[in-house]
Amino acid sequence: MASLIALLEAGTTPWRREWDAAAGGHHVNLLSGRRYRGANPVLLTLGLHLRGSALPYWCGFAEAKALGIFPRKGSKAVYVLRPQLHEQGEGQLLEAASGEGSGPADAGEATAGGGVATAGRSWVSYRPVALFNAGDLEGEALEELIQKRYQVEGAVLHPEPERLAAAEAVLSSWPVEVCFGGDRACYLPGPDRIQLPERAAFHSAGALYSTWAHEAIHSTGHSSRLARDLSGGIGEAGDGGRAYAREELVAELGAVLLGDRLEIGSAMANHAAYLGHWVELLKESPRVLLQVLGDARRAADLICPEQAEA
Template identity: 85%
Template sequence: MASLIALLEAGTTPWRREWDAAAGGHHVNLLSGRRYRGANPVLLTLGLHLRGSALPYWCGFAEAKALGIFPRKGSKAVHVLRPQVHQLAESRLEEAGTEGDAGTAARSWVSYRPVALFNAGDLEGEALEGLIQKRRQAAGVALRAEPERLAAAEAVLSSWPVVVRFGGDRACYLPGPDRIQLPERAAFHSAGALYSTWAHEAIHSTGHSSRLARDLSGGMGESGDGGRAYAREELVAELGAVLLGDRLEIGSAMANHAAYLGHWVELLKESPPVLLQVLGDARRAADLICPEAPEAAVACLC
């Protein structure tokens, strides 16, 4: 957390990453090639920035050791979140007197535990280079051409059931009329910039009372509770847009905003656990707009 706050104070948003096919694109397991899911792409992108690495390939200590690969001395792991499904035995439900629908709802729940991963740039061993090349080749085969990726992003964002109006000189979400406002398309210097901005505002719109019902009452420049609500919601939209940018393969290269950075520093210093809470909100928002593919198809971690 201290490293993250230092980066924000220096004017950097370290979870942003251009979509770079040459570097491998999605964050994947170095050995299996499976993609990391849920909010973990944000945590891993932060890990890349802190290490100055461009390789989005990761693995745990034990699985690397089995192949004779080890972290370099002084290397630090990045912790991602692995879902754990818990189930309450039928006998315990009966003892507790739980019946009917309530019993069904009480039988299982999910918690998350941290799992340590090392970046390929922090590893060494004879098998390492071959694994990196294998991952790069697989990424090259799977990569869609840019026009196809941009068309897919347009389709997903256009299908989101919130009215979008183009015009003016600002991008924002208006909770009252439940509308997204964007500048004219020609005002954006690239299609990627348009879609990443659109994604940010779409994430805001998931907080409407008819959807995920987040607190959208805060405003820029407010102090006290209003300022904290504003900072938190902007952080949700920022990280949610990063997740959408990863899923849609368009990146998340919006310009840094000094006002946002200052608010985030204050928020994280005041309540460090808020980052994990915000990551959960960002994941739920991204899932509402662009659900992930079934787990068996792409990844092992949530």
């Protein structure tokens, strides 16, 4: 958390990431190729930024050690959240852990050891899992594994025109009116409308869709949907300003998740005015990041649910 706050204080939004098709795009397990899901792509993108890596390949210490691969001295792990479903049986507690960094539950709703109530006699808790980036590993088998992952991930990537067309289809199908014109992008809760500049005003199609995704995430907070607190405004005194800064953070991280799912990255315009407010929020309560990640994931799921892996 201290590293994240330092980056924000320096004017950096470290969860943003251009879509890098050359490196495979999605965050995946180095050995199995399994994608990290839920809100974990945000945590792993932050991890990439902190270590200056461009390789979205990760693995745990034990699985790497089994192949004679080890973290370099001084390397630090990145922690993702693995949801675990608990079911209360007759006189016993049954636990079923979902796949690595994935599952139907909402990352960010509970810290390790905590629980989230669900329907019936079941609940979800989250266990932190340490992962090391491929760039922090060394060993004879490493280069071959990275090359294999390059080949496998590259074979399933969609060409850019196809990805952009898919992003247009998903965002256009979201049932909130979008009006193009003017010089700013915003979501208006009253009329329940998204306002965007003309398409030609964006420096790339990716920037258009990233900004559109950001405003679409805002619109999920409408009282008829997820009913988040959309009150206040940046620069306003009191709780209203903080509430809106929190909502901007939800939209930021939700847009990152959508950018990962739609394979367009997160290249929206900088919201530098909010950085100081985000620092205040995180310093006030580190837990707020987990809560915001949960809100961001629920919002992204409304617009573009994750596809089940084959």
